[in-house]
Amino acid sequence: MRSLWGALIHLFLAAACATVVLPLVWMVLATLKTHEQVFTQPMWFIPAQIQFGANIARVFTLIPFWRYFTNSLIVATLITAGDLFFSTLAGFGLAKYRFPGRDVIFAVIVGTMMIPFIVIMIPQYIIVRNLGWIDTYAGLTVPFLISSFGIFMMRQAFLGASDDMIASARIDGAHDLRVLFQIVVPLYVPILVSLAILRFLTEWDSLLWPLVVTNSDRMRTLSLGLAIMQNDRYGADFPTLMAAALMAIVPVVVLYAFLQRYFVKSVASFGVKE
Amino acid sequence: MAGHEARTGLLLVLPAALFFAVFMLYPFFSAFWYSLTSWDLVSPPRFIGVTNYVRLFQDDAFWNSAKVTAYYTVGLLVPMLPLSLALAMLLDRKLRGRAVYQAVLFAPTVLAAVVVSMIWRVVYMPQGGLYQLVTAPFGLPYIPWLNDRHWAMPALIIVGIWKNVGYYMVIFLAALQGISPSFYEAAKADGAGSWQQFRHITLPLLRPITLFVAVVSMTRAFQGFTSAYTLTGGGPADATKLLPLLVYEHAFSFNEMGDASAIAVIMFLVLIVLALIQFRTFRPEA
Numbered sequence: 012m013r014s015l016w017g018a019l020i021h022l023f024l025a026a027a028c029a030t031v032v033l034p035l036v037w038m039v040l041a042t043l044k045t046h047e048q049v050f051t052q053p054m055w056f057i058p059a060q061i062q063f064g065a066n067i068a069r070v071f072t073l074i075p076f077w078r079y080f081t082n083s084l085i086v087a088t089l090i091t092a093g094d095l096f097f098s099t100l101a102g103f104g105l106a107k108y109r110f111p112g113r114d115v116i117f118a119v120i121v122g123t124m125m126i127p128f129i130v131i132m133i134p135q136y137i138i139v140r141n142l143g144w145i146d147t148y149a150g151l152t153v154p155f156l157i158s159s160f161g162i163f164m165m166r167q168a169f170l171g172a173s174d175d176m177i178a179s180a181r182i183d184g185a186h187d188l189r190v191l192f193q194i195v196v197p198l199y200v201p202i203l204v205s206l207a208i209l210r211f212l213t214e215w216d217s218l219l220w221p222l223v224v225t226n227s228d229r230m231r232t233l234s235l236g237l238a239i240m241q242n243d244r245y246g247a248d249f250p251t252l253m254a255a256a257l258m259a260i261v262p263v264v265v266l267y268a269f270l271q272r273y274f275v276k277s278v279a280s281f282g283v284k285e
Numbered sequence: 286m287a288g289h290e291a292r293t294g295l296l297l298v299l300p301a302a303l304f305f306a307v308f309m310l311y312p313f314f315s316a317f318w319y320s321l322t323s324w325d326l327v328s329p330p331r332f333i334g335v336t337n338y339v340r341l342f343q344d345d346a347f348w349n350s351a352k353v354t355a356y357y358t359v360g361l362l363v364p365m366l367p368l369s370l371a372l373a374m375l376l377d378r379k380l381r382g383r384a385v386y387q388a389v390l391f392a393p394t395v396l397a398a399v400v401v402s403m404i405w406r407v408v409y410m411p412q413g414g415l416y417q418l419v420t421a422p423f424g425l426p427y428i429p430w431l432n433d434r435h436w437a438m439p440a441l442i443i444v445g446i447w448k449n450v451g452y453y454m455v456i457f458l459a460a461l462q463g464i465s466p467s468f469y470e471a472a473k474a475d476g477a478g479s480w481q482q483f484r485h486i487t488l489p490l491l492r493p494i495t496l497f498v499a500v501v502s503m504t505r506a507f508q509g510f511t512s513a514y515t516l517t518g519g520g521p522a523d524a525t526k527l528l529p530l531l532v533y534e535h536a537f538s539f540n541e542m543g544d545a546s547a548i549a550v551i552m553f554l555v556l557i558v559l560a561l562i563q564f565r566t567f568r569p570e571a
Contacts, residue, residue: 020375021382027372028389031447037415038404050412101301108294116302123309125560129508129529130553133319133536133546134312157304187293216397218511219529223537234399238515241403249407256403260396267395271388274395278452279459 035260041253042066049249066254073251076258078229079236086151086221086232087214093156094210095203101157102165103191107177117166124159128219136223150224151232155214161206164280168202169195205277208270215263233259316553319546326540337547347548349523350531353438357513357527358506360442361449366498369450373457374487387458391451398448402515405444406431409516434524437517441525444512449505453498460494461487496567500560507556528552 041049043061052058070076105117135154144150172195180190196203221235231239237259241252267274320337322330341347376387393401408415409430417427430440468486477485510529513519519526519534528548536545 020380024372024375024382024386024390028386031389031393031451033415033419034404034408034447037407041407049410053418097301097304100297104294104297108290108297110291110294110298113294113298116298119310120301120305123305123313125557126309126313127504127508127549127553127556129532130316130549131309131312132532133542133549134315135308136536137315137542138308138312154308157301159305159309162301187297212395216399216511218399218514219533222514223533234397234511237403238399238511241406241515242518249410252403253407256400259400263395263397264392267392271391275387275391275455278391278394278455 038253038256038260041249042257044250046248046250062250063254066250067258069251070255070258074236074240074255075228076233076236076255079231079233080259082151082231083215083233085148087211089148089152090155090214091207091210093152094158094161095207097157098161098165098206099191099196099203101162102167103169103195105162105166106169107172107174120159120162124163132219132223139224144224146225146227146230148230151221151230155220158210161210164202164206165199168199172198201276202280204273205280208274208277316546316550319542320550322543324542326542330543333543337543338551341544341547341551346523346526346531350526350528350548353524353526354507354509354528356438357442357445357509357525358503360438361445361506361509362499362502364442365446365450366453366502368446369453369498370457370491372450372454373461376454376458377461387455391455393448394452394455396448398511399515401444401448402512405440405447405512406516409440431517432521434521437521437525441509441512441516444516445506445509448512449502453502456494456498457491460491464490492567496563499563499567503559503563504556507552507559 040055040057042063044052044058045062048056048058048062101120105113139145139150139154142149144153176194177190180194181187185194216234217232218234218238221232222238225231225235228236237255240255319330321332321334323333323336324330372390376383380386411429411432414430416430428436430436464487468490469482472482472486508529509527510533513525513527513530514533517525519530529552532545532548532552535541535548
C-alpha cells in the first residue's frame with residue numbers, strides 16, 4: 012500500500028515534468044528540419060540532412076539578434092545595478108536612522124507596491140516623451156531604476172543588522188557610507204543576490220514597456236524583437252522561429268543549471284516571513 | 286549627533302524618495318487626471334469630466350475585454366494555485382529525485398514569456414502540433430486552439446499554467462518547510478488522519494502565504510499581456526483581448542490617452558477591491 016502510494020507520487024511528478032520538458036524537445040526538433048518538413052513529416056522524424064546550422068544562420072539574416080540580445084543585457088543590467096545600489100542606500104537609511112518623516116516615506120514606498128504598472132504606464136510614457144528619451148536606454152531603464160520591493164526587502168534585512176557593530180565601526184572613525192558598504196553589506200550578499208536575480212529576470216522578460224517606449228529596430232530588446240518577429244512575417248516559419256527561441260533560451264538555461272539553488276531561493280524568500 | 290543622524294538618514298533615502306515621487310506618485314495621480322480628459326497627444330489635454338467613463342460603460346468592446354480578463358484570471362488561478370500547492374506538498378517529503386523534480390518544474394519560470402509563447406506556437410500549430418501527436422492515438426478530437434474563439438483562451442491559460450505553476454509551487458514549498466513537524470506529531474498522537482492534518486494544520490498555517498500568493502497571482506493575471514499579444518494578438522474576434530491590450534490599443538494605436546487612462550484607472554480600482562476581499566478572506570483567524 013505504502014509503495015503503491017509512493018509509485019503514484021512518482022508517476023504524477025514525472026508526468027508533470029514531462030509536460031514541462033516536451034514543448035522544449037519539440038522546439039529543438041523543429042530546428043533540425045526545413046520549413047516543409049515541419050508540416051509534412053511527423054515531428055519525431057529526424058531528417059538525413061539536419062538543417063540546424065541553416066536555421067540558426069537564417070535567424071541572423073532576418074533579425075539583428077545580437078543587437079537585441081545586447082540591448083536586453085544592457086537594460087536588465089543597468090536596472091538591476093541601480094536597484095541594488097539605491098535600495099541598499101534607502102533600505103539602510105530607513106532601517107538604521109531616525110529622522111522626521113521616515114515612517115511616512117516608508118509607508119508610501121510600500122504602498123506603491125499596490126499600483127499596477129498598467130496604471131502608470133501612460134503617464135510614464137508622457138514623462139519619457141517630454142524628456143526626449145523615446146528610443147533611448149535612458150527611456151528603457153530610468154523609470155524602473157528603483158523598486159519598492161527592493162527597498163522593502165533591504166530595509167527588512169537591515170533591521171536585523173547589529174547596532175553594536177555599526178556603533179563600534181563609527182567609533183573607529185568610519186564614515187557612514189564606509190560602514191554600510193564595507194561592514195554591513197558583505198553580511199547581506201545572499202539577499203542582494205536574490206534581489207538581483209529577481210530583478211534581472213523581470214526586466215529580461217519585460218515586453219510592454221519596451222514596446223511602448225522604442226520605435227527603431229536597433230533599440231529593441233530581445234523579448235520585443237522576438238515578439239515582433241513572430242507577429243510580423245515569420246510567425247509560421249517554425250524552424251527559424253524555434254532556432255531564435257533556442258538561442259534566446261540557451262544562456263538562461265545554462266545559468267539556471269549552475270545557479271538553480273539561487274534562483275529557487277530568490278523566489279522562496281517571499282515565503283519566509285521576516 | 287542627532288542632527289547628524291537625521292541628516293545622513295535623509296540623504297540615504299533621498300534618491301529613492303525623489304525617484305518614487307517622480308516615477309510612481311506623479312504618474313499615479315496623473316493617470317486619474319488624464320482619465321478625465323480628451324487627449325490625442327497633439328493638442329493639449331481637454332477636461333471633459335467623466336465622459337470617458339460613461340462612454341466606456343456603454344462600449345461593448347470594453348465589456349468584452351472585462352469579461353475576457355475575468356475569464357483569464359479565474360481560469361488561470363483556479364487550476365493553477367491548487368496544482369502548485371499539490372506539487373509543493375508532494376515535494377515536501379523525503380523523495381528520491383526530489384531536487385530534479387523541483388528543478389524541472391521551476392525551469393519555465395526563468396524563461397522569458399515571449400520565448401515561451403514562441404515555443405507554444407509550435408505546440409499548438411494546426412497540423413502536426415504536439416497536442417495532436419499526444420492525443421490522436423487516444424482518438425481525441427482535433428482542436429484548432431489559437432484559431433478558434435472558444436479554444437484560444439483555454440490555450441493561453443494552459444501556457445500560463447505551464448509557465449507559472451513552478452513559481453507558486455516554490456513559494457508554497459518554502460512555507461510548508463517552515464511548519465514545525467511537532468504540529469503533525471501532536472495531531473497524529475491525537476489520532477488525526479492525513480486529511481484532518483491537512484485541513485486543520487496545513488491549511489490554517491498556510492493562510493498568510495496563501496493570501497500573498499492569491500494577491501500576487503491575481504494582480505499578475507489581471508495585467509496579463511505578453512502571451513495574448515504574441516500568441517493571438519487579442520483574437521480571434523477579440524476572444525482574448527485582455528484589458529491591457531485594450532489600454533495599449535487605445536493609447537498607442539488610436540492615440541486616445543484619456544480613454545486608455547480611464548480603462549487603466551478602472552482596472553486599478555477593481556484590483557484594489559479584489560485585494561481587499563482577499564485580505565478579508567484569508568486574514569489569519571483570530
